[in-house]
Amino acid sequence: MARKKRDIDPAEAKTAILEYCKRKGALVAGIADLAAIERICPPGYRPGDLMPRVKSVISLGVGGQTQGAWSVPAKALGYFGSTESRAYTIAYGLAFYIENKFTTPTIYCPPDMDPDAGPRVPLQSLKVHAELAGIGARSLAGDILLHPEFGYMYFASVFTELELEPDKPLETNPCPAPSCVSMYRQIGQTPCMKFCPVQCLTGEVADDGTQKIMRYDMAACAEMTQQFETVPAAIMEAIKATDEPAREDALFDPDNKMLWYKMSVGSGGLLAQCFECMRVCPIATKAPLADPILRAEAKAAE
Ligand code: SF4
Ligand code: SF4
Numbered sequence: 001m002a003r004k005k006r007d008i009d010p011a012e013a014k015t016a017i018l019e020y021c022k023r024k025g026a027l028v029a030g031i032a033d034l035a036a037i038e039r040i041c042p043p044g045y046r047p048g049d050l051m052p053r054v055k056s057v058i059s060l061g062v063g064g065q066t067q068g069a070w071s072v073p074a075k076a077l078g079y080f081g082s083t084e085s086r087a088y089t090i091a092y093g094l095a096f097y098i099e100n101k102f103t104t105p106t107i108y109c110p111p112d113m114d115p116d117a118g119p120r121v122p123l124q125s126l127k128v129h130a131e132l133a134g135i136g137a138r139s140l141a142g143d144i145l146l147h148p149e150f151g152y153m154y155f156a157s158v159f160t161e162l163e164l165e166p167d168k169p170l171e172t173n174p175c176p177a178p179s180c181v182s183m184y185r186q187i188g189q190t191p192c193m194k195f196c197p198v199q200c201l202t203g204e205v206a207d208d209g210t211q212k213i214m215r216y217d218m219a220a221c222a223e224m225t226q227q228f229e230t231v232p233a234a235i236m237e238a239i240k241a242t243d244e245p246a247r248e249d250a251l252f253d254p255d256n257k258m259l260w261y262k263m264s265v266g267s268g269g270l271l272a273q274c275f276e277c278m279r280v281c282p283i284a285t286k287a288p289l290a291d292p293i294l295r296a297e298a299k300a301a302e
Contacts, residue, residue, distance in 0.1 A: 006291035025230035029060040030133030033166040056164040059133035084154035109157035120136035139175035141192035142216035151290035192277035
């Protein structure tokens with residue numbers, strides 16, 4: 001027997017949805033203004049292009065890694081620094097929760113790349129969703145979203161035909177932090193710019209200490225951190241090799257062997273960041289609730 005659709009109170013539905021996110025481990029969640037997303041994102045990449053009857057976009061964020069993680073060498077952090085899969089798990093569950101509780105069509109928004117546009121163009125901008133939902137603000141580190149309390153986070157989105165009241169973007173941007181402004185005044189760079197190993201971040205801080213210009217060389221960052229594109233290059237080199245030793249070099253060179261290893265274990269290290277911009281970021285590492293230790297201490301002090 002078909003389940004009877006009941007009247008849904010949008011305010012109650014929103015509360016239940018945001019509570020679900022928090023219960024499952026999200027630190028923040030909110031509703032993005034759908035009309036604003038549709039205005040900002042280009043045709044083909046708007047929520048309505050993926051889900052024609054979408055009425056609301058829910059965005060949620062989980063915390064970055066543990067406090068201890070910031071002290072490990074880059075070669076180790078590259079393997080486990082990202083926590084985005086936790087955000088995706090919550091969003092996936094949320095889609096099922098909404099359909100079950102509110103009998104309204106809902107989808108987990110794929111965080112993946114558009115197969116028609118190649119590996120640099122996502123199907124949807126989770127960043128725009130999170131920014132408009134008020135759970136992160138753009139930083140000078142390649143527009144990575146930072147939260148004034150939780151610092152560095154990972155985000156996921158859910159689209160639903162439920163009508164939910166949108167939230168507003170954050171009123172203040174924690175980036176640049178006061179210490180970053182001081183460094184910029186002295187050397188013309190903020191910590192993320194100075195310590196990026198491939199110098200792909202540049203920008204300007206205005207006289208009032210706010211962001212003026214952010215420049216991000218995505219290709220340079222990707223070459224350093226997103227090795228999935230290195231895989232076909234290594235195979236091409238092997239195909240083009242004119243003799244056996246050269247082919248062997250192309251496939252079994254120690255660097256390339258690491259690629260095969262990362263692929264075989266499904267390592268996020270193939271598409272993660274190198275994290276050096278965030279390792280030196282005072283918001284990512286020192287925001288009041290940036291890691292589990294700080295959150296536990298804050299709870300104990302309540
Ligand atoms: S992830 Fe690494 S390469 Fe990319 S901007 Fe940050 S520090 Fe630079
Ligand atoms: S280090 Fe962090 S807070 Fe400072 S400018 Fe860079 S992203 Fe912003």
